[in-house]
Amino acid sequence: MTEITATTPAVSAENSRSRTVRQLVRYALIGGSGVVIDFVVFLLLHNLAGLDEQLANALSTTLGIANNFVLNALFTFERRDRLVVRFLRFYAVGLTGIALTNLLFLAFTDGLGIDANLVKAASLPLVLALQFVLNRKWSFA
Structure with a gap:
């Protein structure tokens, strides 16, 4: 015998908040891997290769974005449809x-x-928060 339970608006809202928190945690963890890639590549390009910080930032961030898109599509938002459109949106957010x-x-x-290294490091939490909101609402909606 199967038990059927009614979902109340309060339970639905709680489940939605819980899912959002889980997504934010996964997004932050995955974002952490992208941050490491972004920051290490930035340091290498800016400090060792001597690239201007603007160009080094664009290149390093692009690598972080690609890493994060793949992992977020698979694990955070669990969306595998319309990958090209989603990647273009994700990159636009990036x-x-x-x-x-x-x-x-x-x-x-x-x-x-x-x-510039301090500015880059300090910008990361602000950028992560902004991008989570935009990606959740637009890229993976």
């Missing part, structure tokens, strides 16, 4: 992170003389 970081470089590195 471009907002590049733009935000570049604005912070302009303000803090160029404007105030703060080390």
Whole structure:
């Protein structure tokens, strides 16, 4: 005999919040791997190869975005349909992170003389939060 239970709006809202929290945790963990890739590649390109911080940031962030898209599609949002469209949206959201970081470089590195490595590190949590909201609502909706 199968038991049928009614879902109340309160239970549904609680399940939705719980799912959002699980997604945020996974997104942050996966984002952590992308951050490591992004930051290490940035350091290599900027400090060792001598690339300008803007170009180094664009390249390193692109690698982090690709890593994060694959892992988020598989594990966070569990969406495997329309991958090209989703990747283009995910990359567009990633471009907002590049733009935000570049604005912070302009303000803090160029404007105030703060080390680009510190600005890059400090920008990461802000960019992660913005991108989670945008990716959840647009890229993987």
